[in-house]
Amino acid sequence: MSFDIDVGRQVGDIVVQCHIEAGDGLTVLFGPSGVGKTSVLNMVAGLLEPGWGYVRVNDELLYEASDDPWIPDFNVPTERRRAGYVFQEPRLFPHKRVRANLLYGWRAGEGAVDVDETIGLLGLAGLLDRWPRTLSGGEARRVAIGRALLSNPRFLLLDEPLSSLDRARREEIMGLIERLRDELRLPILMVTHDRAEAERLGNRIVEIGGSCSCFRRSTISRLPPAAPPSPG
Numbered sequence: 001m002s003f004d005i006d007v008g009r010q011v012g013d014i015v016v017q018c019h020i021e022a023g024d025g026l027t028v029l030f031g032p033s034g035v036g037k038t039s040v041l042n043m044v045a046g047l048l049e050p051g052w053g054y055v056r057v058n059d060e061l062l063y064e065a066s067d068d069p070w071i072p073d074f075n076v077p078t079e080r081r082r083a084g085y086v087f088q089e090p091r092l093f094p095h096k097r098v099r100a101n102l103l104y105g106w107r108a109g110e111g112a113v114d115v116d117e118t119i120g121l122l123g124l125a126g127l128l129d130r131w132p133r134t135l136s137g138g139e140a141r142r143v144a145i146g147r148a149l150l151s152n153p154r155f156l157l158l159d160e161p162l163s164s165l166d167r168a169r170r171e172e173i174m175g176l177i178e179r180l181r182d183e184l185r186l187p188i189l190m191v192t193h194d195r196a197e198a199e200r201l202g203n204r205i206v207e208i209g210g211s212c213s214c215f216r217r218s219t220i221s222r223l224p225p226a227a228p229p230s231p232g
């Protein structure tokens with residue numbers, strides 16, 4: 001159960017590329033703002049077509065660029081890739097209560113993930129009748145993660161799942177991601193630009209930006225030092 005990815009493309013003015021080999025467990029995409037982390041997630045989800053390379057998840061080929069201009073690229077459409085994508089903003093449906101948001105995309109009888117179990121795992125029982133506009137940032141994030149899990153995904157894509165949360169909520173969601181990493185056997189690709197999050201949660205860290213390099217958990221301490229604060 002892993003990611004096997006080697007993709008790249010031009011996005012705006014920059015070239016975004018990423019290489020992940022045998023990425024089981026939780027792989028962190030790490031790098032400063034604007035280097036292309038979300039673009040990589042979108043290429044894996046099928047929302048952005050790569051310019052070259054391949055995407056394989058759990059040994060299933062999802063994308064492969066063709067070398068022959070007469071032969072189209074192999075490209076599984078987004079809805080058939082079965083990604084559980086948690087976007088940077090929770091993007092809940094405002095006109096549906098939490099329960100309906102959670103069950104939107106639920107594949108009854110198909111999944112290894114049970115509705116009650118997911119509600120319990122994410123601590124959502126008390127929120128089911130609430131409207132999205134009444135939720136805190138952390139609660140909305142938990143609902144978005146629950147909705148992704150209940151769509152019975154083959155893999156999870158988490159884009160900055162801890163951004164714009166206060167310290168207590170961050171701790172809560174980090175604990176949750178650790179449980180997902182350790183208890184579900186889904187490969188997870190998670191974006192962050194926070195060094196401490198990356199080191200705590202990742203089984204490996206892939207740096208995006210410039211040449212892309214991969215750090216195994218045992219060598220995570222080799223991440224470059226944080227930039228000094230700018231004067232003034």
Ligand SMILES: Nc1ncnc2c1ncn2[C@@H]1O[C@H](COP(=O)(O)OP(=O)(O)OP(=O)(O)O)[C@@H](O)[C@H]1O
Pocket residue numbers: 011012013014031032033034035036037038039040193
């Ligand atoms: N549709 C677009 N047209 C032109 N440029 C784009 C487009 N989408 C993104 N970009 C640029 O491509 C680069 C990569 O964007 P992306 O959102 O993937 O980066 P990121 O590392 O996820 O950033 P952040 O951490 O701020 O979310 C950025 O420099 C961005 O300005």
